[in-house]
Amino acid sequence: MERCAIELAAALGPQVPVVAIGEDAAPPDVLAPRFTSLGGSLRGVARVFSVVRLRRWSAAVDGVVVVVGVWAALPLLVCRRRLPFAVVVWEHSMSPENLAANPSLRLLHRAARHLYGRADAVVAVSEVLAAELEQWLAAPPVIAIPNLLRDEDAAAGPPRREGQPEEPAGRRTSRKDDGRVVVLAVGRLVPVKNHELLLTALTRLPEDWVLDVAGDGPLREALSVRCERLGLGSRVRFLGHVPDMKPLYDSCDVVALPSHGETFGLAMLEAARHERDVVVTDFPMARALVPSLVPGRSSPADADSFASTLVEVVTSPTPPHERRAAAARREHFVDPKRVVDRWVHLLQSVAPDLDRHESKT
Secondary structure, eight states, rough: HHHHHHHHHHOOOOTOOOOEESOOOOOOOTTTGGEESSOOOOOGGGHHHHHHHHHHTTTTSEEEEEESHHHHHHHHHGGGGGGGGEEEEEEEEHHHHHHHHHHHHHHHHHHHHGGGSSEEEEESSSSHHHHHHTTTTSSSOEEEOOOOOTTOOOSSOOOOOOOOOOOOOOOOOOOOTOOEEEEEEEOOOGGGGHHHHHHHHTTTOOOOEEEEEEEEOHHHHHHHHHHHHHOOOEEEEEEEOSOOHHHHHOSEEEEEHHHHOOOOOOOHHHHTTTOOOOEEEEHHHHHHHHHTTOEEEEEOOOOHHHHHHHHHHHHSOOOOOHHHHHHHHHHTOOHHHHHHHHHHHHHHHSSTTTTOOBBBO
């Protein structure tokens, strides 16, 4: 979510300041001139001190403040009635699947049910998440605005020139020199991402099928142990956080996303922009994206079905004309100008006297 906030702040303009409640690391270069940290990182119960930090900081703020995520929103909303500015909550995590998998998030959700009503507006990163939030949030209004996708290296695929023949839709050859079939998984190593299913599915596939896992998280050690017990030690690479994903997308045959659920589907959209088919489990956000905006197929959430669907996608990838049609719909959905215009309209609606460069993220 931090990456999406950086992209939005950059798109809204250079006069939009960015404030971190607690951050020790240096900000990205694009934000350095307008970045403020209110102190060092706060973790666990120490996060209660965010209320004190925010109250001190808020005395000199006007206009509108966009708070990113529940950890930032709750302490600000605690003191909302004393604040001289409008507050927009940007929510990205409170899906039923995330709540089921994360006890800490369930506790935050109980507080959010009471405190989110103090905001002037709530933004959800997808229509699917907005519908979920509206089930328990009577007010304020929930507005769905997709995240910005600004990967300069990603492409929807060049348009076919008139008279140019269609590419064959047969099986892609592996991009590994030794002929292996490469499955790529992208996402944090947390329970909701359901990597366990993918590891079990890999045992149902031939030994020349291998898995690259991009992402880190608290389950890394447990998943590594599970790999060894399944005899997959030589077929799976845990790569941790990968700043530049393009080489991994270029070298894989298919992107596997076995999540219990997603609120936006960033990994699905990025895979599509790199012209890679996806295999996903059947959950609401996957149904909204695949195959209409993201070429690929969904699978029941069992290892045998998931393995079979991987084979189907690799041997019969999406035909080029269907890929181009999905790309056109996708690029409209995440069009940067359209996304920024919706944000500007929202910010001006909650603070009518606001110039577009006066908001704070």
